[in-house]
Amino acid sequence: MEIEHVKHKILEGRAGFPRQYGPQRADHQPGIPLFPQEATRDFVTIFLLVAIMFFLSAFVTPFLGPARSPQLSELIVPDWYLLFSWGLLKVADIFPQFTIGEGTALKTEFNAAFWGDILSGIPVIFLLILPFVDRGRETRPAKAPIRSAFGVAFLLAWIFTSSLYSIREVVAQRWVTPNGAALFPDATMKWFFVVPPVLVGLTTYIALRRLAYQPMRLWVVPYVAGLTAIMGAQIAWIFLSPNGLGPEARPWIVPIGIALAIAFAPMVVTTLALIRRPESFARKVSTWAGLTGLIGFLAFYLILPRVTNPNSLGWVLSVLWPNMNTLVFFPIFGILTAWMGTRRPYSSYEYLLNECYQCGKCHTVCPVTKVEDDALGGLNLVYNTFKKQHDGVPLWTCLACDACSAVCPLDIQYSDYILEERAKVHAKMAADGGQKE
Amino acid sequence: MGTTGDIRKDTGRTIFGWIKSRFPTVPYADLTRVVVEVDQRQMPRSHAEKYELKTIWYWYPLYCLGGISFVAFIVLTITGILLGFFYVPDGRLEISSTGDLTNPAWRSMLIIMNDIPFGFIIRGMHHWAAHIMIAAVFLHMCRVYFTGAYKKPRELNWLLGVVLLLLTIGFGYSGYLLPANNLSEGAANIGINMSRASPVIGDQVARLLFGDINTLSGVYILRFYWLHVFIFPLLTIGLIVLHMGLVWLQGVAEPH
Numbered sequence: 001m002e003i004e005h006v007k008h009k010i011l012e013g014r015a016g017f018p019r020q021y022g023p024q025r026a027d028h029q030p031g032i033p034l035f036p037q038e039a040t041r042d043f044v045t046i047f048l049l050v051a052i053m054f055f056l057s058a059f060v061t062p063f064l065g066p067a068r069s070p071q072l073s074e075l076i077v078p079d080w081y082l083l084f085s086w087g088l089l090k091v092a093d094i095f096p097q098f099t100i101g102e103g104t105a106l107k108t109e110f111n112a113a114f115w116g117d118i119l120s121g122i123p124v125i126f127l128l129i130l131p132f133v134d135r136g137r138e139t140r141p142a143k144a145p146i147r148s149a150f151g152v153a154f155l156l157a158w159i160f161t162s163s164l165y166s167i168r169e170v171v172a173q174r175w176v177t178p179n180g181a182a183l184f185p186d187a188t189m190k191w192f193f194v195v196p197p198v199l200v201g202l203t204t205y206i207a208l209r210r211l212a213y214q215p216m217r218l219w220v221v222p223y224v225a226g227l228t229a230i231m232g233a234q235i236a237w238i239f240l241s242p243n244g245l246g247p248e249a250r251p252w253i254v255p256i257g258i259a260l261a262i263a264f265a266p267m268v269v270t271t272l273a274l275i276r277r278p279e280s281f282a283r284k285v286s287t288w289a290g291l292t293g294l295i296g297f298l299a300f301y302l303i304l305p306r307v308t309n310p311n312s313l314g315w316v317l318s319v320l321w322p323n324m325n326t327l328v329f330f331p332i333f334g335i336l337t338a339w340m341g342t343r344r345p346y347s348s349y350e351y352l353l354n355e356c357y358q359c360g361k362c363h364t365v366c367p368v369t370k371v372e373d374d375a376l377g378g379l380n381l382v383y384n385t386f387k388k389q390h391d392g393v394p395l396w397t398c399l400a401c402d403a404c405s406a407v408c409p410l411d412i413q414y415s416d417y418i419l420e421e422r423a424k425v426h427a428k429m430a431a432d433g434g435q436k437e
Numbered sequence: 438m439g440t441t442g443d444i445r446k447d448t449g450r451t452i453f454g455w456i457k458s459r460f461p462t463v464p465y466a467d468l469t470r471v472v473v474e475v476d477q478r479q480m481p482r483s484h485a486e487k488y489e490l491k492t493i494w495y496w497y498p499l500y501c502l503g504g505i506s507f508v509a510f511i512v513l514t515i516t517g518i519l520l521g522f523f524y525v526p527d528g529r530l531e532i533s534s535t536g537d538l539t540n541p542a543w544r545s546m547l548i549i550m551n552d553i554p555f556g557f558i559i560r561g562m563h564h565w566a567a568h569i570m571i572a573a574v575f576l577h578m579c580r581v582y583f584t585g586a587y588k589k590p591r592e593l594n595w596l597l598g599v600v601l602l603l604l605t606i607g608f609g610y611s612g613y614l615l616p617a618n619n620l621s622e623g624a625a626n627i628g629i630n631m632s633r634a635s636p637v638i639g640d641q642v643a644r645l646l647f648g649d650i651n652t653l654s655g656v657y658i659l660r661f662y663w664l665h666v667f668i669f670p671l672l673t674i675g676l677i678v679l680h681m682g683l684v685w686l687q688g689v690a691e692p693h
Contacts, residue, residue: 045501046508053512053569057561064550067543068528068622070653076623079613081571081606089631106637113634120631127599130582131592139585139690151582 075169084123084159087166089116091190123159145208153201161192177318178311179248188322195325199333207340220341221274227334228264228271234326235260238319245319252315255304259316262300263331266293270338279342286338293331356412362404368397395421496584500689502577506605507677509570513608514670516563521666523549523556528617528658542617542658567609574605586690594683597676604673611665617658625652 078086092115101107108114134147141148164171168189175183202223210216238244238260245253266289273285305313320327363369400415408414525545533539549556578598581587587595610628614621625647632643633650640650648656 042504045504049505049508049569050512053509053562053565054558056565057558060561060565061550061557062561062564063620064543064546064616065618065620067537067539068530068617068619068652068655069538070530070622076620076627078620078624078627079568079609081575081609082624086627089627108636109634111634113630114636117631117634124599124603127578127602128596131587131589131595134585134588137588139588141583141585144585147585148583151579155579155582 077167077170080163083163083166085116085120087162087164088119089113089166090168091162091165091193092116092119094190123154126154142208142211145205145212148208149201149205152204153197157197157200158193161196164192165189175321178314181318183317183321184324185322188324191325196329199329203333203337203340206337210341210343216341217274217279220338223341224267224274224334224338225271227330228267231264231267231326231330231334234323235264238323249315249318252312255308255312255316256319259297259300259320260327262293262296263320263327266290267331267334270335274338274342280344283339283342286335286342290335290339293335356410359409361407361409362414365403365407367401367403368399395425496691499576499580500691502573502580503684506570506573506577507681509566509573510673510677512566513563513570516559516566517666519559520549520563523553524615524662526615526659526662528621528655530653530655540617540655540658542615546616546618567612571605571609574602578602584690588690591683591687591690594680594687597680597683601673601676601680604669604676608665608669608673611661611669614661615658615665617655621658622652625657629657 077083089112092112095110095112095115097109097111097115099107099109136144138144168184168186171184171189172182172186177183206216206219206223209219239253239257245256249256269289270282270286273282273289277285301313304316395418398415398418400418402415404414405412523545525541527541529540531539531541546560549560551557553559581595581598610624614625614628629643629647629650629652632646633639635642643650646657646660648654648660
């Protein structure tokens with residue numbers, strides 16, 4: 001029979017495929033069926049996507065422009081996904097330009113275009129070698145702070161700033177001081193390649209370590225204090241050095257001073273609180289200092305042109321924006337880091353318990369299971385807690401002896417969790433006037 | 438003729454038998470069972486489901502980015518085939534009757550945009566689906582990076598994904614060269630200059646990719662047309678099949 005020849009092609013009985021059919025089938029796996037559940041969700045996504053495409057193509061017609069001509073006059077900007085490469089090509093002029101192998105077949109010119117090629121290749125090489133460099137087992141972003149911080153700094157911030165640099169001419173024309181100079185000079189935009197990615201990376205690292213309950217004081221204090229010191233030195237230079245403020249900006253020294261004070265004061269207050277006061281207090285200080293600074297700056301920005309000469313804001317920005325890397329980014333990231341590095345992570349021990357892969361070592365060593373009547377019936381403190389099955393027994397029977405944590409291959413601090421849960425119950429009772437529910 | 442009515446014995450005598458002896462239908466007919474089976478298929482349980490781990494639900498939408506780029510690719514294929522009926526891959530410069538510089542590729546774009554029924558919307562779909570696909574591919578890569586999904590045993594699939602990312606960018610670049618407008622001219626010049634900057638073989642690379650070491654001849658349009666509609670799709674479809682096949686085999690990597 002031909003059916004015998006094709007039997008091996010039938011997927012029936014293989015993993016994920018049914019052996020029985022129809023509404024009475026009894027071999028359902030506890031998964032989500034492809035039809036209709038998965039299919040419904042997929043079709044909703046697909047239809048939504050196609051609808052968005054139709055909407056965009058109906059209302060935002062793609063630009064065609066004049067036919068190509070060898071006499072190019074306007075600025076050429078490639079599509080957004082190639083801007084990073086174009087930006088790297090433009091920044092490549094900071095590298096030394098020389099030629100090796102002159103007069104031979106292997107003559108190599110290290111010109112800006114070649115440096116641009118090399119720079120554009122860096123992200124590609126990074127992506128290609130990534131799985132062979134990062135060989136740890138941790139997958140969750142928050143539990144792999146170095147990888148995540150590097151990703152945020154490099155894949156997001158650095159790619160963004162290099163894309164931004166590709167339109168430096170547009171930026172230089174669009175934002176100018178009252179006397180026509182660029183608000184974002186070339187040097188400032190070149191520093192965007194370095195300062196924002198580093199700040200983003202460090203802040204992410206500190207915030208993620210803190211999310212995993214690490215005390216981060218040794219990181220936060222030098223980081224924020226260092227940013228404050230650099231910022232203070234620059235502000236001092238602006239006011240004290242004869243080259244700090246240009247002759248045209250000098251009449252506006254009072255509003256400039258107010259703007260810098262609004263940016264700098266929260267940093268000083270936060271740094272002092274971090275150094276001198278307990279973390280919980282420093283966290284509150286950083287929250288209020290940050291909010292006050294933000295609202296103060298917005299109010300200043302809106303009110304200043306109304307109460308003084310409309311040009312005054314332009315002159316204030318002529319000091320702030322060219323020094324954006326220090327005078328603007330430092331307070332933002334400093335206060336953000338101070339807050340995130342001192343906060344109590346909102347996620348509870350469930351976050352850590354989730355590491356559990358149920359090897360059962362904790363149950364083996366748990367002394368409670370050896371003496372309780374339930375020992376033979378399967379009172380498993382950790383397991384019951386993990387399954388959220390505390391009916392009161394696991395929660396109050398635990399001795400917090402930490403034997404389970406000692407053997408846990410993933411270093412889950414189970415007794416900390418138990419103590420926290422008990423504290424929550426006590427707090428709830430206290431809030432209810434000492435009465436049990 | 439047999440009396441059992443078994444059609445198999447009629448092989449060679451009837452038209453159906455003649456066809457059937459060359460293309461046996463039973464295996465194919467039987468494969469329709471696969472359709473039924475797929476219809477009844479249960480999605481394989483993920484690691485998190487299997488061990489009842491507490492997952493982080495708000496990450497789940499990020500897991501549809503690969504699918505979104507695939508859907509966008511399908512839309513691009515359909516609209517691209519339609520555009521191919523009307524587009525002329527010829528970038529050679531001409532002088533129009535009014536004395537302006539023009540070229541057949543750009544003129545065919547004008548026809549698509551102004552004369553072909555729904556031409557502008559087909560091109561618009563192609564344009565926006567391309568942007569959505571590149572954005573989705575980049576975000577998909579970020580998702581895979583941040584959830585560590587490239588780790589053992591999925592290194593090979595990550596490498597396939599990197600190649601697919603580069604191919605997608607290649608699609609984008611070759612695609613916006615094709616209208617033969619000013620953007621195309623400028624982008625081709627940048628591309629030629631970057632190719633020529635590579636040591637020793639720079640000019641040969643530029644000639645291979647762009648057909649010439651400058652854009653005057655306009656031959657780069659034809660080169661990138663063929664890359665855009667044949668070479669890249671061929672590679673990309675093959676790699677997408679492998680990429681999705683490996684996901685099917687190895688399962689979705691979800692953090693928990």
